[in-house]
Amino acid sequence: METISGNDILIIGGGAAGLRAAIEAAETDENLKIALVSKVYPTRSHTVSAEGGLAAAMREYDSVENHAYDTVKGSDFLADQDAVEYFVKNAREEILRLEHWGCPWSREENGKIAVRAFGGMNAKRTVYAADKTGFYLLHSLFERSLLYENIKRYDEWYVTKLLTSDSAGKIGVGDNSGKTSPGDNSTPGICGITALHLKTGKLVAFTAKVVILATGGAGRIYKFTTNSALNTGDGLALAYNAGAALKDMEFVQFHPTAMAKTGILITEAARGEGGYLINKNGERFLQKHLPEKMELGPRDMVSRAIVSEIYAGNSFEGPHGHYVHLDIRHLGEKLIDEKLPLVREIAISYGGTDPVYEPIAVRPAQHYTMGGVAVNLNKETGIPGLLAAGETACSTIHGANRLGSNSLSECLVFGALAGRTAAAHCHKTHAQKHPSADLAAQMKDEENRIDQHLKNDGKESLAAIRNEMQENMDHHAGILRSEKSLEFGLNKLMELRERVKNVGVGDKSTIFNTGLIALLELEGMLLICETIFKTALNRTESRGAHYRTDFHSRDDKNWLKHQLVVKSEGGPKITHQPVTITKWLPSERTY
């Protein structure tokens, strides 16, 4: 197998976090060789679909303490407050830096960057670029990354495995963390990856001193999701298989307003600008559930409110299930064209209704995975040489529920931090003399594994298994959960994990073999589903986005802690980690 060596930092994933990490590392030291490996061109990454905005304490009437408190309260007090404090302190600078790099933030008349209201935030602090913030942000980062000669992009390479080595980067575990992590000094470190070059069909190994995972979330384990086809949790599966811990996997966010058929996101900004959620009887039903914040409540509560309206029989019924109306007619055509043009475009193209004249049919869809690879303050995982940032990582600043517009800021702040940490590692780590036998054996194993997948002539249909997995997650690990539904879902999942071993990939060539890639992604997704079921069953309380009909209330006495899962012989093994509290003790969460 060919090996590409000489890279210092290898970043997997080309979205906001990955590109930001690459730029930060490139700026820190122009002699560092940075490889950005992505399974698609970076501008196709799911960041591009983000619409609403990114949050920071921008104005004098706002403060970082306010932003931090809103975030901690929004997380239902599960957020690690030291990470939150770092995040809120650096968010504004990141936005200004992007502005200096040319990102076209929307402005107020006086020329300053504009801010708008968003769910769960007590002050206007969401910076936006029309309603295509993710698009402008990602393209600005991508275009800026073209400036640095030391960033080399490997577009359309699918990473299949992380390579470990005993002598790799012992420095890193336990440094600056102060947090307990499952790895200790005897954990083998990451020294590279194997990746499939889609264009040529070749499996190639890369060696590097540090690997940063920035592959996004795992929304495609659900059927009704706002996520793109790319969000298959590749980074989560890679980390899990390499022995890293996944944290808070049971917390999955459902966005209240996704279009009823396709799941395409209608941004929270529509409600931020003043939109209403109306049920069948024409009432703004959030009056009953969230009397103070109404449509600008946190996403988990608004989604549950919509679901309870559906159960109470107050929703509309259509060919694609039950839905409610999002009404922005009263905002006027001028405001919609100026601040929500994409919403109008999407509603007309995919829904057939013009939101200037008719309300939009919406219902909750899976949107974000709060869970991810466990990282310390510096974005280091428990494994030496492996970092993670963005939605892939669980820092955690979102805890049990993420506030809208915190994710894009997080990608920038923690992506930059991961880049800096990686650059620092490279200076400390000297060129490794990897025992070549060890690495060669791993590469041969991986080659054989991929070969086996191709040779498999099994009769199971990949699409059928994927579909069943997605429907299973929708029905049994959705907005409302119970022990019965979770047990049932877990059993079904284990059956699917057996069946996937008999999937035959029709295409035998490796050149752009989308069937092979889909199978590798599916195997990863099934692993992630298992961790979600196990941790959701374990947590016998309701907190944030994890709502149990058999345990309705929050139990701070027993459950103010995180759940970490690691791979072991008997399946996922769960351990606990206390929540870091610096300032705010848990209190009642009302809006």
Place this chain on the structure above:
Amino acid sequence: MKYLEQKPGPLWWTKNPRYFMYFVREINGILLGFLAFASIITLIAVSLIWKYALNSNALFIGTANILIPVLICATIVSSIIHTLTWLDAMPKILPLQLSKNRQKIAYVILIIFWLGLSYILLNIFYLSYATVV
């Protein structure tokens, strides 16, 4: 293992009406140059022959040969096509951001302006020709 190369064939301009209009515009530009040159040379040559060789003061030399009116008409038609197709590109060059409708309006305004200018120029030319000859 080989990729499939794709290149536009020599008849790429027949594939859709806009490509064809591009082709017409470009060929017409070359044709117009040729026709205008030919017309001027012919008119000068025939006037000189008419005046000095045939000793006639007649103004209208159009009847000398059927080819002359044909040549003149072809030049006029070609220059009209040239004007219309190239004025179409003008709204795009202006340092203004115009929507498709505004571009059409700008196009019409430019045509009217060009007609006015042509009328004035023709009158000047005719008057000077009349006084000289």
Place this chain on the structure above:
Amino acid sequence: MQHFTLRIQRYDPEKETVFFEEHNVPWTEDFTVLDALNHIKDKTGASLAYRWACRMGICGSCGAIVNGKPILMCSTFCRDLKQPIRIRPLANFPVIKDLVVDTDDAMNKFREAMPYTKIQKQHIAPTEETLQTPAQLRKLKYASQCIKCMLCYSACPVYGLNKDFVGPAAGAVAERYNKDSRDEIKDKRMDSMTGDNGVYKCSYIGECSQVCPKSVDPAAALQKLKVAGIFHTAKSIAKSASAAISSKRKS
């Protein structure tokens, strides 16, 4: 109408053969071409290769030529298309497999447009934003919408015949940065864009603006760059002339 018929041009890179496949998909009111392809792939387990991601017309992955027109498959509805629906990969690019083309060359053209406002690479820690009024921001409105979907490169015969031509999307990005009030490197960018194989190779065919799914109007951007290029070249000549004269005076 009981079903949609799709006629797909496929290519096998190992056997190096082009062949056509016809599939029927049950008639569904709001099926896009992408939905139909996914349906075919899931039901028949076909090895058909195509790119897609966001399914909402913002990522630019799913470009293809359908019934002779380059479009985004996720934004085109089957009910609006004449049957049989003929699908083939984007033109002017080498085909890797089926509907997947190699767009690396065109993606690299963006480097020539120098798509950044500053070339200082040092780490900055700004405390204030550069002011920019909404009127100044509106100047970027159209050219900044480019999703890099490559439909314009597929439509441009100049790029098809000469792969070194900088191309419409790169022209649109260059224009977007030229018009940005915060831009500091307009001169360098104009040097890059007015070189050989730069904007002057554009013949104003205009098909790029016709096919652009986001109304970026790259043809207008390229023509404006040509005009700006004239002024830029004149200015550079004047500058170097005056520099030559003043250095001659000194010696």
